[in-house]
Amino acid sequence: MLRDTLTRTIEVLGRAVGVAGKVDAAARDMGALAIGEAAGPTDTPKAGRIDVAAEHARAQAQRASLSLVVVGHVDAGKSTLMGHLLYALGQVSERTVRRFEREAEQLGKGSFAYAWVLDETAEERARGVTMDVATSSFATAHRQFTLLDAPGHRDFVPNMISGASRADAAVLVVDAAPGAFEAGFDGGGQTREHAQLVRALGVRQVVVAVNKLDAVDWSAARYAEVTGRLRAFLQGCGFARDDVRFVPVGGLGGTNLARRADRGSALAAWYRDGDEPGPSLAELLDTLAAPARAVDAAFRLAAADVFRSGSGVSVGGRVVQGSVQAGDAVAVVPGGARGVVRAVTAAAAAHDWAAAGDDAVVLVQGVDALQVPAGAVLCAPARPVAAVSSFEAQIAVFDAASPITNGFPVLVHVQSASVAGSVRRIVETFDARTGAVARRRPRLIRRGATARVEIAVDAPLCLELFADVRELGRVTLRRGGETVAAGIVTRLGL
Numbered sequence: 001m002l003r004d005t006l007t008r009t010i011e012v013l014g015r016a017v018g019v020a021g022k023v024d025a026a027a028r029d030m031g032a033l034a035i036g037e038a039a040g041p042t043d044t045p046k047a048g049r050i051d052v053a054a055e056h057a058r059a060q061a062q063r064a065s066l067s068l069v070v071v072g073h074v075d076a077g078k079s080t081l082m083g084h085l086l087y088a089l090g091q092v093s094e095r096t097v098r099r100f101e102r103e104a105e106q107l108g109k110g111s112f113a114y115a116w117v118l119d120e121t122a123e124e125r126a127r128g129v130t131m132d133v134a135t136s137s138f139a140t141a142h143r144q145f146t147l148l149d150a151p152g153h154r155d156f157v158p159n160m161i162s163g164a165s166r167a168d169a170a171v172l173v174v175d176a177a178p179g180a181f182e183a184g185f186d187g188g189g190q191t192r193e194h195a196q197l198v199r200a201l202g203v204r205q206v207v208v209a210v211n212k213l214d215a216v217d218w219s220a221a222r223y224a225e226v227t228g229r230l231r232a233f234l235q236g237c238g239f240a241r242d243d244v245r246f247v248p249v250g251g252l253g254g255t256n257l258a259r260r261a262d263r264g265s266a267l268a269a270w271y272r273d274g275d276e277p278g279p280s281l282a283e284l285l286d287t288l289a290a291p292a293r294a295v296d297a298a299f300r301l302a303a304a305d306v307f308r309s310g311s312g313v314s315v316g317g318r319v320v321q322g323s324v325q326a327g328d329a330v331a332v333v334p335g336g337a338r339g340v341v342r343a344v345t346a347a348a349a350a351h352d353w354a355a356a357g358d359d360a361v362v363l364v365q366g367v368d369a370l371q372v373p374a375g376a377v378l379c380a381p382a383r384p385v386a387a388v389s390s391f392e393a394q395i396a397v398f399d400a401a402s403p404i405t406n407g408f409p410v411l412v413h414v415q416s417a418s419v420a421g422s423v424r425r426i427v428e429t430f431d432a433r434t435g436a437v438a439r440r441r442p443r444l445i446r447r448g449a450t451a452r453v454e455i456a457v458d459a460p461l462c463l464e465l466f467a468d469v470r471e472l473g474r475v476t477l478r479r480g481g482e483t484v485a486a487g488i489v490t491r492l493g494l
Contacts, residue, residue, distance in 0.1 A: 052323035053295050056355040063139060064290035067318065067359060069148040069167035069203070071160060071194040073184030076175040077211045081251030082136075082149055083117030085281065088258035091138050092117050111252060118149045135359065140286040146359045150194075161197060161476055165415045166304065166318040166359060169205040169288045170198045171281075173251075174226060177215040181226050185233075192233070193483055196398055199237045200486030202474055206234065207245045207284050214250045218266040223248050245284050258282045293356035294321040298383035299330070300472065301354075301362060302415035302462075306372045312342060312365035313372060317416065319360055320471040322380065325353040330364060330378045332371055334387040334460040339366035375417020377462040377472070385472065387460035388493045390424065393475055394452050395445075395487030401480070403444035404453075410484065412457055413476040421457035423477075428452050452490065463489050 059065070070078050086092045100113040118136060136147045150163040164170070172195060174181055184191040198206065208230055216222045227246045234244050248271055249256045260277040261267040268277035299322030303315050324330070328341045343363040346354045354360035362378065377385045397404060408423040429451040431438045445451045455475075466473030466488035477485040 049327065050325050050353050052325060052353050052355055055353065056293070056295050056323070060290065060293075063142060063144045065144040065146070065357060066168040066288055066290050067146045067148060067166055067357065068169050068171060068285070068288075069150055069164045069198065070171045070173060071150050071164065071190075071198055072173035073175065073189040073191045073194070075180070076173045076184060076191075077251045078171075078173045079115035079118045079149055080112070081114075081173055081209060081211055081249065081257070082147060082171075083114035084251055084254050085257045086117055086136060086138055086147075087114065088254055089138050089140075089282065091136070114252070118147075140282050142286050143288065143290070145285065148359075160194065161201070161413045164194075164198045164201045164203065165302075165413075165471070165474070167198065167201075167203055168291055168357065169207070170203045171207050171209055171285075172198075172230075173209045173211050174230065176210050176213045176222055176226055176248075180212070185229065193398075195234060195237050197476065197483060197486070199239060200396070200474065200476060202470055204239070205243045205288050206239055207247060207281070207288075208234075209251075209281060210246060210248050211251050213248050213267070214253060214255070218248070218269075220270040223271075245287075247279070247281050247284050249281055256280050291357070294469075295323055295355045297321040297356070297469075299324055299328070299378070299380045300385060300464075300469065301330075301360070301378040302472070303372055303374075303376045303378065304416045306369050306376075308369045309363055312339065312363055313367050313369045314361055314363050315372060315378060316361045317359070317378075318471075319354050319356050319358045320377075320415075321356045321469060323353060323355040324360070324362060324378075329381050330362075331381040331384055332367060333377050333379055333385050333462055335371055335373065335376070337367045337371035338381060339364040341365075375415065375419070375462065377415075385462045385464060386492050387462050388457075389460060390454065390456045390493065391461075391463055391489055392427070392452065392454050392491035393487045393489050394450065395475075395477065395485040396450050397445050397447050397485045398483055400447050400484040401482065403446050404451075404484065405444045408479075410455070410477040410479050412455065412461065413478065414461060414463060414472065414474070417461060419457045419459050419461050421455055423453050424456045425454040426451055427454060463492055465489055465492065 070082050072078050087097055097113060100116040104112045104116060138145050138147060148163040148167055150160040174184060174191060183189050210223055210226050213223060231244065235241060248267060255261055256267060257280060260280050263277060271278040273279055300320040302317045302320055304317040306313060306315050324341055324344055326341055326343055330341055331338050341362055342365045344352050344354050345361045346358045379385045404423055406423065406425055410421055410423065412419050412421045426442055426445060428440045429438045429442050429445060429449055462472065464472040473489040475487055475489060476483060
């Protein structure tokens with residue numbers, strides 16, 4: 001998990017210490033004023049600064065980097081699948097896997113050994129359920145991935161949202177065993193909600209891993225049934241047809257993960273690429289396109305985890321835009337605390353800087369962990385992110401149990417932030433076919449509808465206009481343990 005990644009890097013960091021709408025200008029001005037008045041270290045430029053834009057371009061030319069979230073219904077085999085892929089790609093040693101096998105057998109969970117590569121806590125291993133977002137990294141021939149293994153159980157959807165908000169692409173794992181796919185897709189399972197969420201959170205590319213096909217003797221008919229239903233559903237979620245890829249796999253046995261199935265296998269009899277067996281999961285991941293990165297924009301890091309580190313604080317999360325390196329001054333929003341970066345560790349690369357798209361750990365001196373609240377954003381002091389108590393958004397309503405009305409209470413999720421609030425006013429609804437305004441100031445919004453609404457939150461929330469910064473301009477609305485809507489920010493500070 002990210003906290004474990006932070007812990008593993010703490011010694012390196014410790015050594016470094018020794019060495020369309022109108023933005024509410026008042027919100028930004030007040031944020032800048034608060035940051036300017038906040039006590040903190042003086043920004044002392046560091047000699048020999050790195051040209052991060054040039055270094056980033058060079059690294060991307062060698063092997064483009066992406067963040068990959070793994071989602072799907074509980075018990076679809078996500079952690080086992082990805083743990084086995086990491087082993088097959090050489091990221092996990094044979095000795096480690098054999099140790100996990102012995103320990104899992106002692107708990108009566110012999111088949112969980114590969115899952116333990118990612119499920120690291122005692123509680124996750126005892127329960128056999130991923131609870132938090134596990135972070136790792138791996139490389140294919142042309143891509144460098146930060147892996148985010150998200151929990152599938154409905155109790156941990158907020159953690160899943162936190163992971164998916166940091167992703168460029170997704171692997172949706174479904175269980176092909178008799179009745180299992182239907183339980184996740186039709187019976188109120190998480191397959192549907194996870195697919196809707198990752199698309200709403202900005203993920204455009206998805207690889208669907210049809211897992212446990214060995215349970216149906218590698219049936220081509222079952223594979224066609226599952227992929228046929230999912231293809232239509234995913235296109236309905238907003239995924240373009242060419243951005244959805246399907247691959248049959250066996251996570252526990254390792255079939256078609258890092259290398260193609262054997263020529264004489266039951267899978268290769270129908271899963272073909274010309275005269276050869278069809279492409280493996282790793283090969284399909286290697287074809288994912290890396291998005292453009294706003295490396296030259298004002299620095300923004302959305303904090304996902306925070307803990308004390310010597311004389312400062314270690315903040316882990318995704319660099320939304322811009323870049324950061326040792327010697328940079330940073331501000332914490334909300335709150336206005338200010339500090340100086342003493343060390344940077346990028347999760348998927350061995351360099352001491354981080355740029356847009358990287359998952360990174362930043363050691364900041366002069367700031368205490370208590371000054372970095374959940375959902376905070378590290379940013380450039382001269383160009384801070386807005387922290388607002390109200391905003392306008394255009395939302396799409398999912399399968400809400402009841403219509404959304406004025407005053408409808410919600411939990412608003414943005415990156416790792418989760419803040420209570422309410423739909424203060426329904427501004428207008430839109431025609432599903434034309435996109436034109438259908439009705440102004442309606443009394444309610446029904447499932448499947450699209451609307452523009454005003455939302456008020458109980459605590460300051462770091463947001464940007466979607467048109468300016470997509471990652472900080474997407475919101476997800478939940479109520480009663482269910483996702484009711486998601487959308488984009490069109491105005492700030494109402």
